[in-house]
Amino acid sequence: MASPMKNLLTDPARYLQAFRLFLAKSTEHQSMQEFVERQLPAVIDSIGNGKSTINILSIGGGSGEIDLLIISKVQARYPGVTINNEVVEPSADQISKYKERVAKTSNLENVKFTWHEETAYEFESRMNAEKKPKKWDFIHMIQVLYYVKDIPATVRYFHSLLETQAKLLIILVSGTSGWETLWKKYGSSFPLGDLCCYVSSADMKKILDSVGLKHQLHDVPSHMDITSCFIEGDKDGELLLDFLTETYEFSKTAPPELKRQVMEELRKPQCSEERDGKVVFNNNLGVIVVEP
Numbered sequence: 509m510a511s512p513m514k515n516l517l518t519d520p521a522r523y524l525q526a527f528r529l530f531l532a533k534s535t536e537h538q539s540m541q542e543f544v545e546r547q548l549p550a551v552i553d554s555i556g557n558g559k560s561t562i563n564i565l566s567i568g569g570g571s572g573e574i575d576l577l578i579i580s581k582v583q584a585r586y587p588g589v590t591i592n593n594e595v596v597e598p599s600a601d602q603i604s605k606y607k608e609r610v611a612k613t614s615n616l617e618n619v620k621f622t623w624h625e626e627t628a629y630e631f632e633s634r635m636n637a638e639k640k641p642k643k644w645d646f647i648h649m650i651q652v653l654y655y656v657k658d659i660p661a662t663v664r665y666f667h668s669l670l671e672t673q674a675k676l677l678i679i680l681v682s683g684t685s686g687w688e689t690l691w692k693k694y695g696s697s698f699p700l701g702d703l704c705c706y707v708s709s710a711d712m713k714k715i716l717d718s719v720g721l722k723h724q725l726h727d728v729p730s731h732m733d734i735t736s737c738f739i740e741g742d743k744d745g746e747l748l749l750d751f752l753t754e755t756y757e758f759s760k761t762a763p764p765e766l767k768r769q770v771m772e773e774l775r776k777p778q779c780s781e782e783r784d785g786k787v788v789f790n791n792n793l794g795v796i797v798v799e800p
């Protein structure tokens with residue numbers, strides 16, 4: 509009998525392998541880079557006015573690739589100002605990759621890095637226990653809110669830590685992406701456990717409206733080549749399918765009918781388009797800037 513489906517995060521090494529393959533097969537980071545180049549300067553324009561130190565908090569900073577791009581924009585806007593960049597990241601492996609990246613990046617003399625190997629919730633509990641709330645000039649949560657238990661409470665908590673001119677940046681898959689189509693239809697069949705949940709920028713907008721937090725939402729185009737998912741036995745294809753469904757060894761453990769339906773769905777125009785013989789999945793990102 510096939511083993512029951514389990515969440516991909518139950519195997520952190522396979523999750524990381526799948527996430528890195530996703531980055532290689534998608535324009536995820538290129539799209540974020542474009543956002544950082546074109547739109548972030550306006551977002552951070554006044555966060556450091558009158559400050560000698562700018563405090564940045566990165567939630568789920570991963571291996572730091574996007575964090576360092578963000579820091580470079582803050583440096584460009586506020587040359588010579590000290591930046592205190594703290595990272596809340598539960599994966600030791602990601603933190604060690606982040607440290608390696610910092611070590612080989614130049615122009616970071618005025619940036620102090622601190623890594624906290626913990627989840628967003630552990631950070632919140634630690635801060636509450638220490639009873640000395642620290643305020644931040646910029647907080648970002650990039651592709652991470654899927655992994656917190658209570659999204660409205662987490663967003664409200666981090667929003668409460670913003671300085672008066674600060675901003676909170678949230679990036680999630682967009683409500684216009686193939687993720688939305690796939691997950692709204694099949695999410696309840698995937699083994700989420702209490703490790704992660706599906707949330708898009710459209711859901712996030714509703715949450716922010718309901719708690720009365722002022723924000724702007726932008727859609728950033730992005731795509732992912734999922735052609736290998738349709739090649740039976742292809743190792744990359746299997747890993748990408750795991751990432752798409754958040755399921756450990758989806759190809760081997762999903763009931764055949766679910767697998768058939770998911771494969772069919774992934775080819776449909778609401779999820780993907782055919783381009784030059786490739787199946788290109790809509791990986792659009794939703795970027796949300798929350799005001800203090």
Ligand SMILES: C[S@@+](CC[C@H](N)C(=O)[O-])C[C@H]1O[C@@H](n2cnc3c(N)ncnc32)[C@H](O)[C@@H]1O
Nearest residue numbers: 568569570598599602627628650651652655656
């Ligand atoms: C999809 S990756 C995104 C990494 C990075 N922000 C990026 O966009 O490239 C999600 C990251 O969140 C981290 N993470 C998972 N659960 C978390 C939690 N509860 N609190 C904070 N970070 C978490 C993971 O270890 C991982 O590095």
